[in-house]
Amino acid sequence: MVDCAMKLPQEEVCIQRPRNEAFPFNHRNSAIKNSSSLTFSPVSAIFRTMYRSPSFAGVILAAGESSRMGRDKALLPWPPGESQTIRRDTFLSAAIRSLSLSTDFVLVVAGNNEANLAPIAYANAATVIRNPDPNRGQFSSLQIGLQEVLNRGRDAAIITLVDRPPAPAEVVQMLRERFEAAPQNIWAVVPEFEGRHGHPVVAGREMMERFLREPVSGNAREVEHRYQEHIEYVTVSEPCVTLNINTPEDYARLAPPS
Numbered sequence: 001m002v003d004c005a006m007k008l009p010q011e012e013v014c015i016q017r018p019r020n021e022a023f024p025f026n027h028r029n030s031a032i033k034n035s036s037s038l039t040f041s042p043v044s045a046i047f048r049t050m051y052r053s054p055s056f057a058g059v060i061l062a063a064g065e066s067s068r069m070g071r072d073k074a075l076l077p078w079p080p081g082e083s084q085t086i087r088r089d090t091f092l093s094a095a096i097r098s099l100s101l102s103t104d105f106v107l108v109v110a111g112n113n114e115a116n117l118a119p120i121a122y123a124n125a126a127t128v129i130r131n132p133d134p135n136r137g138q139f140s141s142l143q144i145g146l147q148e149v150l151n152r153g154r155d156a157a158i159i160t161l162v163d164r165p166p167a168p169a170e171v172v173q174m175l176r177e178r179f180e181a182a183p184q185n186i187w188a189v190v191p192e193f194e195g196r197h198g199h200p201v202v203a204g205r206e207m208m209e210r211f212l213r214e215p216v217s218g219n220a221r222e223v224e225h226r227y228q229e230h231i232e233y234v235t236v237s238e239p240c241v242t243l244n245i246n247t248p249e250d251y252a253r254l255a256p257p258s
Contacts, residue, residue, distance in 0.1 A: 054156035054204060056176060058099030059145040060126075062092060062162035063111030063134040068246045072113050073163040074120075076245070081255035091162055091245075092117060096124040098166035099158055099200065102176045107148055108162075109141040140216045146208045157208060160200035165240040165254065167191070167200055175202050178234050187230040191241040197224075197233065198241035206230070 066073045074092040089097075096106050106126040110117045111134030121128045129148050131141045142159070149157045156179065158172060171191070179189040179202040187207035191198050203211070207230070210223055224231060245251050 054180070055154045056103040056156045056158055056202075057149040057152065057154040058096070058103040058106035058126075059142075059149060059157050059159045060092070060095050060099070060106065060108045060162050061138055061141045061145065061159070062108050062117060063113070063131045063141045064138065064163065065112070065134070066163070069248060069251070072116060073245060074113065074117055076251060078165070079254070079256075080251060090120060091164075091166070092120050093124050094166040095160055095162055096121065096126045098169055098172055099160065100125065101169050102172045103158055104154060105152075107145055109145045111141070136216050139214070139218050139220055142220060143212055143214075143216065146203075146211055150205075150208065155205040157203050158200050159203060161244075163245050164199065164243050165245070167238060167241055171236055171238055171241070172200055174236075175200065175234060178202075178232065179204065182232055185230060186232050187227065188224070189232050189234055190224070191236045191238075192233045193236055193239050193242045196242040198243075200241075 062074045064073070069076075074090065076091045078089045078091050078094045092108065096108070099106050106124075108117060108121045108126050108128045109131055110121075110128050111131045114128060114130050118128045129144060131144050134141065138161075145159070146157060158176065160167070175189050175191060179186070182189065187204050187210075189202040191200070207227070210227060211218075211220065214223060243250075243254075245254070
């Protein structure tokens with residue numbers, strides 16, 4: 001006998017028994033005279049009609065060497081072009097704040113630059129975790145970050161890269177809400193601008209586990225394409241979700257006209 005008693009209201013508790021077992025009510029009970037008149041909805045059907053309620057962590061991948069930029073992209077001033085006297089943000093601090101309103105906590109995956117990033121992360125209430133060998137590539141940082149999300153008891157992650165302008169907080173929240181409202185066969189939500197896919201990516205437990213099953217030399221885009229039927233692409237009006245800032249020229253183009 002298998003009793004399935006989820007934390008549902010009393011009348012919705014589902015009890016499954018072998019067909020040859022007597023129904024556990026006395027036939028003389030005037031309230032229930034014929035068990036065939038009772039119908040029970042499967043628990044799975046009940047849950048399919050409910051919104052998800054996952055708990056979210058933010059993950060910022062920031063372990064790269066920034067060799068083409070010539071300096072750590074996480075430390076670039078944001079927004080560019082502001083005078084030193086009023087500048088308050090870097091790419092890293094702005095990214096942390098972009099995710100923090102929609103997540104329980106934010107993890108920054110650092111590499112050899114850990115000592116430089118830690119003061120900024122801690123000042124913005126984020127946590128730094130270290131990739132011990134960032135030369136293995138960005139996918140290794142993604143796996144380290146996602147494993148830490150699961151270790152801390154969260155079942156969804158909002159993932160972004162430090163080498164791009166941070167998405168507005170309202171865009172991040174909208175992506176989270178789209179994921180929460182999506183059917184159960186949707187494992188991730190990805191923003192799209194003019195046909196190009198970008199970040200931040202909202203990944204549920206199913207998608208995170210697929211990333212973690214890959215070899216450390218894997219590629220996030222390849223995994224995404226393999227499970228494309230489980231991903232919802234959401235059109236946004238913010239071009240920053242698809243921008244990659246790799247060189248000083250890329251960064252200079254972000255500055256407003258003087």
